[in-house]
Amino acid sequence: MNPPAERGCNERVSTRAGRSARAQRRPRPALRSPVPARRGGAPRQPFPSVPAPAPQPSPAERRRVLMAAAGLLALLLALPGAPSPGARWTLPPPSNVRHSVDVRHCQLTVRWDPPKPGINHTCALSYETVVWTDGKDDNSREYDVKRSRSVTVDLGKEIVFGVRTECDKIENVHGDLFNITLQQKGLPGTGAINISCIWHNEQYITCSWKAGVNATQNSYNLFYGYVDQPGVQQCTNFSRDRNNFRCTFSYAKSQGTSMLRIVFEGNSEDVRPVCVSGKKFPVKLHPPSIVNISKDSNGVFLKWSKPADRKNLVYGIEIKDTATNSLENDTSDDQTSKSIGLKPNTRHTLRVRVKPKENSESIWSDWSEEAIWDDRETSDNTFNILLYIFIPFCVAVLTIILLVYLKRIKLLILPKIPDPGQVLKKMFEDQSEELQKQSTYDPVKDEQIHSLMLLEPTGNEV
Template sequence: MGTRALLLLACAGAVARGVLFARPPNVTYSIDEKSCSLHITWMHVQPPNSNCTRHYHAVIYVEGKKFSKQCKEENFWKEKVPLNKKIDFDIKTSCRKLCTDLSPWNGNKSFHVERNGAADTGARNANCVLWNRNYMKCSWQAGEKASPDSSYRLFYSHDSNSGQQCRNLTREGSDFRCGFVWIHEHVQLIAISILGNSGNVQPLCLLERSINNLVKYDPPKIKNLSKHGSEVFLQWTKPDKLYAADYEVKVNSKVHNFTNSNDANIPVEPDALNTFQVRVKATGGLWSDWSEMEVIDSRPSTFSLLLLVLIPSCLALLLVVLLIYLKRIKLLILPKIPDPEKILKHMFEEQNENQPTHEAANNEETHSLMIVEPAGNEK
């Protein structure tokens, strides 16, 4: 009889625990693809006694990891979720405000959220950037198995806001882009939904709980760059309405980090070519592109080196010209004295050259006289 009593007590305890931690009946869900929202509803479970105020412990799992949870008295729950991943949820009952009395015995299977559309038809390689906190630019590609005539629409929502459609849509082949003005300053959570033009295309949802992670600013501009000894003073512009920012200054290939400051004294290599670039990001955001490069060249200039070569060369050339000119002046002032030996030698050479000519002339005269004589004898 004692054993039977214990069994009865155990069964009674199990039934009590089952009533206390019962799973809500008639659990249903729906998905709002435009706002990336999962709506879950269930029937109320009556409390087992007056000491129990019924609460519900709701958990959503994404890819098997706990994504969000709540302990609430209402019999419904709405949560933004990434629609392109495996989603499950579970609902349990509790009698405490913070749902601290959940029993591990109540380990029922979770509900699986079915996805709409055919596999690999949804948008892929999606990326969104919030430029300067005032304009959102998104880009994506058509799904690998989407039909060539498939088109897409982009919706964006935040907090409890329902999806608003982006109208500035452009397409180049399988590449899509869409941009819209962002005017919400105090919003953190944002959901970007990309839907196909038919129910056969799977929806895609980019869910970002901190919009700061999408912010990207234009690159700063270097407005002051001056060298003082072995250091360079560098000053750059900072984005408007950005009070907490990180900066990186790249000097040649070395990067220096600064926080909430838009100027710095940076040591540089002397007698070298030093290049400077700056980029910025909001805390938790995306790095901007690098600014335009500024240069300080402390090396000896090519012109100086050229002067070092040309000046001595020019001086040498001027000296040569001057010597030649001075020699000509000397010849004008002090004519060269003739060499008597050379003059006499030249005269003898000319006399020797002219001597055969005189002998030939004498021979001709003698011959003429000999011819004239016979004529005189005939007379």
């Protein structure tokens, strides 16, 4: 028990502390302005009241709050399957990842098992898969709970398959990608290059390619099939010109909804197979033919035939001025005739080509045969007509003259040279005949006698 003096001192201290505490709890009146109001005017506005400062927690209270937060954090860290704060929770990758390749079908199949060790049962596992082709991801990402995936790939290019685990119950919780770089058959640089496939008139496809830069004297075979069908066919309409190859196979318009896969294989295991799949091939239609060209008020009216029984076509028209060799191009959307303005008194040639409008990968057809339009002056045309008639007439007359006088002309140009043997023979024959005549000649026997009468004049003749 405290002495009386100390008890009195303590009572005074506690009394002062109680009064100070009551004074702190008592609200303070608002401060008034020390400046009186102006005469005849409005009173001055008082200074705004200053709020009392909020009571600050004591150091002991702060320590208690920090200890409670640390205990809660330790409890969270002790829970199974909970990520540490400030760090990303990385799930283990799938285990026993294996793959296989079906070359003829351009198909890659990858299978895997769940990660080891397993994850808490509260995390439902799913898998994200992706395929990179030459470093590009062409919308190939998939999310599924299955532990396998089959995908059509372009063999001959760099193929990387990636898979990682994800947790559906916890947001943004997943593992790192487990990547597989596909090891392909054959030697690098031996596969087909510069591949170009064109769908002609939506009836047949022609593919052309060249041998790889590291290929030797090996040949290639082309196999084709549909992505959604298991069958594979070999292209037999095959041709080769040194290192240039070409093959054509049927592919009708009714089959155009099915995606093709085309495989270029070598006749040796050293040649790396190349796949082209899952793409639309450019369409090249047959060229149209010009039906009629006639004069109208604008210039000429050109009409051509439609190359195929289809719509949404665009036509290209080429107009050439033969005098200046200048070219003009025009288009016509799904119309088989058009009025075209031309320069008067000039010779022009016109031709037409076509391509489908809806397919951006389509290419122009070959040009049609040229149609000639010549509206130069009539005198020039008359002269040309007369010239065309006169030249054949002159040729005919000269031919007749040559046929009639051919023998005489031939003798004049090539005179006949006598045969020396015949001349000498004839000369000797003539001489022998004269000698025979002289040897048998008798002048007395052959002399003829004639009577002669001699008359003497009498003088009485007149």
